[in-house]
Amino acid sequence: MIRYLWFDLGYTLVKTNREEAYQKALERMGVYRSGEEIAIAYHRSDKLFMREYPGVLGKDSRAFLPWYVGTLNYNLRLSLPIEEVLQAHRDIARECPMKWQAYDGAKRTLQHLRSLGYRLGLISNWDESAREVLARNGLDEELDEIVISSEVGVEKPHPDIFRMALDRGGVSASESLYIGDNYYDDVAGSQKIGMHCLLINAYGSLGIEELSYRPVIAGIEDVAAYLGHPGLPLEITG
Structure with a gap:
């Protein structure tokens, strides 16, 4: 589960x-x-x-x-x-300096997943700016654990970064699902320790034709449905 x-x-x-x-x-x-x-x-x-x-x-x-x-x-x-x-x-x-901005609905999606009872974490290959990016977009407050390669000294796909995250989260690999867009870092890395993984590819099989891996989703808004829950509720405005 x-x-x-x-x-x-x-x-x-x-x-x-x-x-x-x-x-x-x-x-x-x-x-x-x-x-x-x-x-x-x-x-x-x-x-x-x-x-x-x-x-x-x-x-x-x-x-x-x-x-x-x-x-x-x-x-x-x-x-x-x-x-x-x-x-x-x-x-x-x-x-016009480029900045990392959250996808539309990313924060609401994390909140929705939390409301469904899941704990949420981050495992990222990133430099010292990662926490600023998370805070500026209001995503840090939705995450229970944050594991960043520049802070822990190991990068995906090395299995140790995934093991560190599991230890911090107090959860087993079989109880975890990793979601990322890089098959070679995210899927291959997480599977080395027995984690389930969802691969994000916004254009179906485009660019990953050499892979037979499934499941593939278009974005994080599809995570709840993959897990058998209703999708993100419509945002009420006005």
């Missing part, structure tokens, strides 16, 4: 406005792509890096950004000078 739900952070609970920023950078270079096209290109690029270059996306972006932008442009069917694209992107970032 599942008693404890553990979440990844980036692109599970929070996201940036990177698609909008990249669209503006391209427009400054006289190129147009729709927001949906850019979102799908980012999705494909993320999944490629997760599969082929594990751990890279969590490092200093200066180490991989030109490489990533080349992949992004390939997925957008563009052939542009990388340095010019990067400069346009830097200009946009100075005018």
